[in-house]
Amino acid sequence: MPTAADAYTPITMARIREIIGFPDQFIAEKKEPQLGEFAMRFIAHSPFFCAATSGADGLMDVSPKGDPPGSVRILDPWTLAIPDRPGNKLADTFENVTATSSIGLVFFVPGLREVIRVNGDAFVTDDPELLSMLSADSKPAVLATVVRVREVFGQCGKAVIRAKLWEGDTRGLAEAATLGGDFYTLSIAEQAQKINNSLGDLVNGGLYDVVDENYRTELF
Template sequence: MSTETVPARTAADEYRPVDLARVREIIGFPSPFIAEKKQSFIGEFVARFIAHSTFFCVATTDESGRLDNSPKGDPPGSVRILDPWTLAVPDRPGNKLADTFENISRNPAVGLVFFVPGVREAVRVNGDAFLSDDPELLAMLGAEGKPAVLATVVRVREVFSQCGKAVVRAKLWEGDRRGLAEAMTLGGETAAMIVAESAGKMASSFGGMVGELGDRLEHEYRYGLY
């Protein structure tokens, strides 16, 4: 972490913070489905998504609450799902700063967001992590014939998908040639896979409108970005 001295006053001091009541006044409240979509395990859709993900970010915090967010890139399938409640994340040779590892050693809380090239939606996983140097696990997480340097084992607490407005606004994916989006969705739509994964929960929230989720997402992506 940087130890550079922060001036007594910065540009942030020109603005007045607002409380959560004001935030809710501005943005409103989520629909029942959105509010209830989190689950405590990795289902088939999320497992498929993570297996095809080549880019993800890992957020950690130290004992005083200071955050770090580290980007990770790897071939598809590098993050392993050991069971529906456990992920194993490989570490490759890097700059040796080890901010993520220092944080995890002090505070196990982690948050991950996964992306699949060509897919607008993302998957988020929150949980508690620890570090492992187990040789068999490092070999399992290997790439290009070399074992992982270390493994981050994540005990999953929350799993949920997120709509693709941020990706659409950023125009993030411009023609991935590997076809990972088609492989992940089996040529279908992400919305259909989300519905299939959480049909019971969605039925209680949406009733007979479950089948309209894909159309709703497309409408939001087309008209609700700004």
């Protein structure tokens, strides 16, 4: 199906380099094959990160992950263990990891502009001892993703600065995005016919309460 993207012409990497140039040597060489002391401390204090994975069909997925600081366990300088908590059961990340094993992580610490990025290979395990180690709120993790670290590097804070990410919602963006409504009611409105078959009356106002109750009772 034709889309707006068809109006534009892709360019080569050579052309991209012609426009943006090349990084300074110290930036090009900053990637390390293992976690250093600072990267380990940063990850240990990160309550939020994003995980990018690729499926067998090449389709990418990026999933937000949040937990109390320290929930991502550093098993050694080459290995991370990520807990899985109750969620929507789509399992996109698990589907991709079991198909290709590739994973990319970006760790954030509130108040800091810079981030730590980790790339590597991953697999999923149900090892009871590891799941217990990854407990939160006295509940073991549902599953664990073990990451074999291949690359670690810090990234400058320009993206966070431009986004004013840690400055709070002083611009009223949440209100503007939801038009004063709730996220779930609005996000399913465009799929009402399909979703109505499975949710029924919840589409007409009760869904927010159901989701909010789930947040309160099934966070861990």
